[in-house]
Amino acid sequence: MKVNQFDIIIVGGGPIGIACALECKKRGWSYVVIEKGALTNSLFNYPKNMTFFSTSEKLEIDDIPFISNNPKPNRDEALEYYRRVTTSNQLNMHLFETVLAIEKTKPNEFSIKTDKSTYFSKYTIVCTGFYDIPKMLDIPGENLKKVTHYYKEAHQYALQDVLVVGASNSAVDAALEIWRKGGRVTMVIRGESIGERVKYWVRPDIINRIEEGSITAYFNAFIKEIKEQEVVIDTVNEEIIIPNDFVIALTGYLPNFKLLESSGIKLSKDGKNRPYYDAETMVSNVEGLYLAGVVCGGNETHKWFIENSRVHARRIAKHLETLSI
Incomplete structure (x- = not known):
């Protein structure tokens, strides 16, 4: 086995990346989450006084209760919740490490190059969000x-x-x-x-x-x-x-389309840059490469958010259970 070899590599350490890591851990799959900033980096960079549109139960992952002072939690409460979920479950996180390239090198192998190392996995999940590239x-x-x-x-x-x-x-x-x-x-x-x-x-x-x-x-x-x-x-x-x-x-933000395209993922040609994926399994046009969370919407960054994309983690895990890991 190669050094830095995992069953699954998860790119992006936001709420959906955490949800994917929880699914991997429950099933005993080896995994690592690679995040280029702090844990839940996008939420960390939100305005300090931001209040979510969603109520706290809609932001829960893996049925872990999210208790907030008000029905609609604020940024600090969300940071505390996702941090507690991560630390209490001892999830394998590599923070402040940027993924530079994702390449499928063999039928069942991906090579993920970062600014610190190179990793190998059978499967890869990309849930990178969109908050880092402003329009x-x-x-x-x-x-x-x-x-x-x-x-x-x-x-x-x-x-x-x-x-x-x-x-x-x-x-x-x-x-x-x-x-x-x-x-x-x-x-x-x-x-x-x-x-x-x-x-x-x-x-x-x-x-x-x-x-x-x-x-x-x-x-x-x-x-x-x-x-x-x-x-x-x-x-x-x-x-x-x-x-x-x-x-x-504050004119909006975009996903990292260059990373998606260099990984072989096809984007729609209608100006919306929606990446291809199967809605039931979340697998992209690249076999073994999955998409989850906001990144699935392309330019339509309002389409997916924590509340309605947390189910992506279970869809991916359900499909992976049918494969040989």
């Missing part, structure tokens, strides 16, 4: 230090002119939090209204703040250019230049 604006000034595609907390934006790009949950949460901490907030929104998928208890709040003038919002608008002390906004009627200290561009 870029592709405009002048986007590389300035004052521009970010992630939002953590509001304090640093107090007393500053802040432009928030987007109308999703993350953009709305950022705009409201920064305004309540004393920031002067302007929103630039591509559509004609706040997104319909914004949390139902938050959507009226942002609409009211906009209508009363506490937060300025430009609908059907785009940022044309970002400068050191101002931004240029292209609206339906005119071009507007406003003072600016920070730009928070």
Whole structure:
């Protein structure tokens, strides 16, 4: 047997990766989870005050109870839950290790190259999520230090002119939090209204703040250019230049399509980049290579989330039970 040889290698240490590891452990299969950041890295990088849309029982994995102070848990409670699940079950995790390539070298062997080592497995599960590659604006000034595609907390934006790009949950949460901490907030929104998928208890709040003038919002608008002390906004009627200290561009994120394609996984040609997989077994077009979680949606990153993709782990395990491991 080769060094670093496992029955199954799981790429991605988020909630779905943890769920897959639990299924492997219950069946006595040798496995390792390889995660390029911290445990549940995407959740760790969520805004500190984020509250989930799902209730706690919908975020549970392997029927392990998730008890939270409120029906809808926050980021810190989720981090605690998934950390406890991982540590109490002594799951085999390799953190802060980036997978560079996945290659099927033989009918029943994969070679997984990372920035630290090379691993071999009979089967591979990819559940890498999407939070690490932001959708870029592709405009002048986007590389300035004052521009970010992630939002953590509001304090640093107090007393500053802040432009928030987007109308999703993350953009709305950022705009409201920064305004309540004393920031002067302007929103630039591509559509004609706040997104319909914004949390139902938050959507009226942002609409009211906009209508009363506490937060300025430009609908059907785009940022044309970002400068050191101002931004240029292209609206339906005119071009507007406003003072600016920070730009928070929360326009969405994408899966690592390069890793998928280099692994041999086919993506749809309809612009949605949906990877091919069998909905019953979760196996991709590459035999022995499975997909699970948000990555299954391609560009449609809102399609899959913890609540409705945690079943992927059991589907994969059920199919693997029919094979020779």
